[in-house]
Amino acid sequence: MAKQYDVLFRLLLIGDSGVGKTCLLCRFTDNEFHSSHISTIGVDFKMKTIEVDGIKERTLGCSLAAAGIFLVYDISSERSYQHIMKWVSDVDEYAPEGVQKILIGNKADEEQKRQVGREQGQQLAREYGMDFYETSACTNLNIKESFTRLTELVLQAHRKELEGLRTHASHELALAELEEEEGKPEGPVNSSKTCWC
Numbered sequence: 199m200a201k202q203y204d205v206l207f208r209l210l211l212i213g214d215s216g217v218g219k220t221c222l223l224c225r226f227t228d229n230e231f232h233s234s235h236i237s238t239i240g241v242d243f244k245m246k247t248i249e250v251d252g253i254k255e256r257t258l259g260c261s262l263a264a265a266g267i268f269l270v271y272d273i274s275s276e277r278s279y280q281h282i283m284k285w286v287s288d289v290d291e292y293a294p295e296g297v298q299k300i301l302i303g304n305k306a307d308e309e310q311k312r313q314v315g316r317e318q319g320q321q322l323a324r325e326y327g328m329d330f331y332e333t334s335a336c337t338n339l340n341i342k343e344s345f346t347r348l349t350e351l352v353l354q355a356h357r358k359e360l361e362g363l364r365t366h367a368s369h370e371l372a373l374a375e376l377e378e379e380e381g382k383p384e385g386p387v388n389s390s391k392t393c394w395c
């Protein structure tokens with residue numbers, strides 16, 4: 199059976215209740231948006247495979263030991279923005295070292311209710327050395343872009359393992375070609391799935 203992904207890792211969305219974490223995840227994985235708010239008890243868990251730089255990444259939408267974290271606030275809630283600092287300190291305390299982070303100001307479609315300026319988001323992201331996106335799960339603004347960017351950051355942070363994966367993959371390919379040339383029956387090729395969970 200064809201390999202469905204090369205690398206498996208987890209992304210976590212954190213932020214105050216109601217900022218749109220579940221909706222961001224559903225928009226990214228299923229291209230769906232739900233206008234009702236049913237508070238998540240525990241964790242939502244979704245998977246999606248995307249291809250970045252020729253490598254197929256399978257992301258788990260949620261996890262406790264995550265390789266990448268979205269810190270999400272709602273641009274129509276100053277309070278959710280103020281709480282980002284608390285979320286960042288929790289991440290610094292509990293997340294594994296080297297975890298990649300991106301700041302998200304969600305509900306960017308709610309311009310008339312805006313309480314947090316785009317510059318405030320940019321400034322906070324600069325202070326913490328993070329990338330920043332304003333998104334809308336409702337209109338699909340910057341969803342793919344932000345998930346792809348976090349994926350790229352995770353890949354960069356795991357460059358060494360990735361190089362090993364590429365070398366292994368090219369060896370596998372060369373071996374398969376050789377076997378084909380020699381007319382050998384195709385044996386089971388070990389799949390080189392990497393997990394950074």
Ligand SMILES: Nc1nc2c(ncn2[C@@H]2O[C@H](COP(=O)(O)OP(=O)(O)OP(=O)(O)O)[C@@H](O)[C@H]2O)c(=O)[nH]1
Pocket residue numbers: 213214215216217218219220221222232233234235236237238239304305306307308333334335336337
């Ligand atoms: N206008 C607008 N509404 C949004 C957007 N994203 C989410 N919402 C709405 O905000 C509410 C909360 O969204 P959820 O995704 O359930 O929020 P959450 O952060 O997962 O909430 P908890 O599970 O309680 O932590 C829902 O009514 C959504 O429809 C958005 O981009 N724009």
